[in-house]
Amino acid sequence: MEEVQKKKFTGGIHPKDNKELSSGSAIQNAPLFEKYHVILCQHIGAPPKLVVKTGDTVKKGQMIAEPGGFVSAPVHSPTSGTIGKIFDVPGPSGVNQEAVEIIADGQDEWGSGLDPIPDWQNTAPEVLKERIAKAGIVGMGGAAFPTHVKLSPPPAKKIDTLILNGAECEPYLTADHRLMLERPEAILEGASIMARVLGIKNVYIGIESNKPDAIAGLNAKSEPYKVNVVTLKVRYPQGGEKQLIYAVTGRKVPQGMLPMDAGCVVQNVGTAAAIYDAVTQGRPLVERVTTVTGEPVVNPGNWLVRIGTPIADVIRLAGGVSRTPGKVILGGPMMGFAQKSLEVPVMKNTSGILLLDQVDTVQFTSQPCIRCGKCIDNCPMDLLCGTISCFIENEKFDKAEELHVMDCLECGACAYDCPAHRPLVQHVRRAKAEIRARKAKQNPK
Ligand code: SF4
Ligand code: SF4
16 A cells, blocks of 8 residues: 655755666676675674684585674675685775685585575464574664564564665665565565564555655555555655654654654665565575666666675676776765775675765865854754764763764764865764763673
């Protein structure tokens, strides 16, 4: 059933989306490469523990690292072959991370050890949740939070609504759009599996109105799955969890609270498709759809790539570049992370690889804030962004915390048209890291 959004969040911006560069390009399967570099810790939570060693042979989908706790996720081999080096590679945050080299044997032979569960409708929710955990599914829209944990709310939190995030409000990115066009049934069935795990009936999928073909396609198939397709206004960051919940249900998630405090669980459409693969096919998360785009890219498009593929190889799939880019970003231009190395491998949450011309990159400065208030008008979380930024500049992190800096989405809407070009999101990231480090010091485990 098709619906329109109930509420419109305050703030937000309308950046040029540039999605036309890749939205018409159907998902292409990346060929098998000779080597993959699979980073071990690809999620929020405890790092997983390596269970293979150099020289071991592995099948595609075989676990190579087991979860390091409940809030953790296993990691699986993206193809069959031999374990090469265990070494450090550049990670998306710029810090080196431990990775496993997989040397492909060319057979690409599955061996996950997970049997398909075709009759999931009559399978216990706990068994389905365990499968989602064993398949290493994490939030594929950006945060990489282990999905089985999100599907395990405390008993005191009454969940009645699941919302699939198909907004894809970040400029340039089109991976979710193509997935919704090309695998609507996998997404809808994945949503139904999650609804069974949560024991709920209200399921929505929110999609921005700039993807009318995806809205029509999902709506045409949604009836048997009892999923409501909600058309959302185009407004960045419509895909923020709290903004999406407000738009779809009219419920506000108060500052400092989580979606489950409003009775909701939000999952990305890619995560839903991965759950379908894990449950009905017995396939762990070893590949994902990634957009390769930007003006310097010769053939922008969308590729199904194995986790662990160095981004240099993925850019080559898109024909390489016609000129030297000014910046390479993992993710979109608003929330993505600029990269120094093209050896960084694709991770479970790599939604896109964006190459920008120098002229399109924002040069942040440390000019003083002129108190124009634009950032506050743009902020979807009603934060006093400019004031918070000044406190952080002066290392007054406790003051920034009092002004709810931890609620910041890092969406970048505040910095979008700051006339002083202040690095507002970088300030927030610094403050969050500082506050978390201070808390960890105060409460050592
Ligand atoms: S938009 Fe920039 S200059 Fe204006 S108040 Fe915010 S931080 Fe200050
Ligand atoms: S303060 Fe945070 S939530 Fe508000 S606009 Fe800036 S980045 Fe987005």
